[in-house]
Amino acid sequence: MSEKLAAEGGPRARTTPFPTVGDASGRDLGEEELALLTEVIRSGCLSRHGGTMVPAFEAEFGARYGVRHCLAVTSGTAALHTAVGALGLNPGDEIITTTVTDMGTVIAILMQNCLPIFCDVDRRTMNLNPALLPSLITERTRAIIAVHLFGQPCDLDAVMAVAREHGLVVIEDCAQAHGAEWGGRLVGTIGDLGCFSLQQSKQITTGDGGAVITNNDELGEAARLFHDKYYDRSGANRGVLRLGANYRMTELQGAVALAQTRKLDRILARRRSTGELLTERLREIEGTVPPWLHEKARHSYWIYPFQIAEEVLGCPVVEFTAAIQAEGLPWGTGYAGGIPICLYPALREHRAYGDSAFPWEPPYGRNVEYREEDYPETVWAQRNTLVMNWNEGLTETDVQDMARGMAKVAAHYRARGPAPAPAI
Numbered sequence: 001m002s003e004k005l006a007a008e009g010g011p012r013a014r015t016t017p018f019p020t021v022g023d024a025s026g027r028d029l030g031e032e033e034l035a036l037l038t039e040v041i042r043s044g045c046l047s048r049h050g051g052t053m054v055p056a057f058e059a060e061f062g063a064r065y066g067v068r069h070c071l072a073v074t075s076g077t078a079a080l081h082t083a084v085g086a087l088g089l090n091p092g093d094e095i096i097t098t099t100v101t102d103m104g105t106v107i108a109i110l111m112q113n114c115l116p117i118f119c120d121v122d123r124r125t126m127n128l129n130p131a132l133l134p135s136l137i138t139e140r141t142r143a144i145i146a147v148h149l150f151g152q153p154c155d156l157d158a159v160m161a162v163a164r165e166h167g168l169v170v171i172e173d174c175a176q177a178h179g180a181e182w183g184g185r186l187v188g189t190i191g192d193l194g195c196f197s198l199q200q201s202k203q204i205t206t207g208d209g210g211a212v213i214t215n216n217d218e219l220g221e222a223a224r225l226f227h228d229k230y231y232d233r234s235g236a237n238r239g240v241l242r243l244g245a246n247y248r249m250t251e252l253q254g255a256v257a258l259a260q261t262r263k264l265d266r267i268l269a270r271r272r273s274t275g276e277l278l279t280e281r282l283r284e285i286e287g288t289v290p291p292w293l294h295e296k297a298r299h300s301y302w303i304y305p306f307q308i309a310e311e312v313l314g315c316p317v318v319e320f321t322a323a324i325q326a327e328g329l330p331w332g333t334g335y336a337g338g339i340p341i342c343l344y345p346a347l348r349e350h351r352a353y354g355d356s357a358f359p360w361e362p363p364y365g366r367n368v369e370y371r372e373e374d375y376p377e378t379v380w381a382q383r384n385t386l387v388m389n390w391n392e393g394l395t396e397t398d399v400q401d402m403a404r405g406m407a408k409v410a411a412h413y414r415a416r417g418p419a420p421a422p423a424i
């Protein structure tokens with residue numbers, strides 16, 4: 001006999017909340033950040049121009065990644081916009097990215113008046129499927145924004161091969177993937193530019209913040225100019241060379257970013273040990289499918305995703321999700337709205353600038369239609385992937401509670417057999 005589900009009035013597998021990235025319970029913030037913040041306040045200089053924390057953060061973050069250029073910015077969206085801005089593209093140029101990402105990836109493309117073109121995903125990882133890239137390339141394609149979703153690298157060997165063959169720039173969107181590795185190399189260092197987010201939920205955080213890294217001197221210089229209003233500060237007279245933005249990180253963010261960077265190794269170690277433990281436990285539970293990991297990928301667990309085998313459990317994923325939620329396990333299904341991102345109304349209906357359809361209209365761009373039927377794997381994966389924000393506050397006991405709750409729910413459905421057909 002299986003245990004009675006909490007959803008049916010039985011005891012919950014977990015009665016206390018888990019640590020969360022939304023507050024101190026799941027974050028590694030403390031004295032180190034406070035000490036550097038105090039230094040900033042005492043210095044009286046809160047701006048990166050004249051300050052010391054932002055340059056120190058750039059130096060240490062850049063050194064971690066072994067890159068020549070690291071630029072601190074105000075968000076992951078700003079990092080991506082700066083990276084796209086550094087490319088000097090023309091309105092209507094096309095940039096390919098994935099159907100499963102945060103809107104920040106797409107904002108970066110549209111803010112430079114370029115067209116986002118969306119690539120369907122591999123249903124196992126929800127990362128873009130590089131086999132589809134060649135079919136999306138046109139004479140206007142200039143770049144690929146390769147997103148490493150949930151902390152797992154996308155297939156960078158395949159992405160880089162397509163990009164090099166077609167002369168495209170690769171921007172790695174590492175917003176969710178601090179410290180993730182592909183073939184032993186840190187993500188962000190394999191493409192032409194790497195972009196990071198320091199938003200509240202990320203592996204390291206400043207509330208909001210971001211960074212751009214590159215080994216390309218020209219792109220590094222263009223990014224620095226772009227994020228600082230494109231002011232040429234090299235001479236006596238400050239000239240503006242072209243259109244840029246103000247994405248300068250403040251010293252207050254810089255202080256926290258520096259302290260967080262110094263903690264990244266221990267944060268990743270905690271996330272990985274609990275993430276890997278849950279994977280071990282899920283392997284033992286018939287009917288649950290732990291995250292599929294490419295042999296070259298090393299995960300950094302921003303989100304812990306898993307799937308279920310409906311045919312083994314005989315219950316739809318929505319029912320399983322509701323049942324584990326009732327047990328006190330905070331997993332939901334799908335990411336960022338649970339649809340291909342290009343089906344957000346603003347994108348599907350081409351609403352970016354006023355009443356116009358710019359940049360999706362001639363003479364600059366073209367009328368690209370975003371249709372659900374073009375992204376079948378995304379639709380499947382969004383419906384069938386369960387996700388929970390992972391964090392460094394989670395303990396082995398927390399993971400054992402999760403596994404116990406999932407084992408209980410899975411056993412219940414296996415014992416019940418296929419759900420009875422609804423009465424007509």
Ligand SMILES: Cc1ncc(COP(=O)(O)O)c(C=O)c1O
Pocket residue numbers: 075076077078080101102103104105147148173175176197198199208209210
């Ligand atoms: C994949 C991805 N790209 C871009 C962003 C944008 O970053 P931010 O929220 O810091 O602007 C995020 C943030 O969630 C993200 O997850």
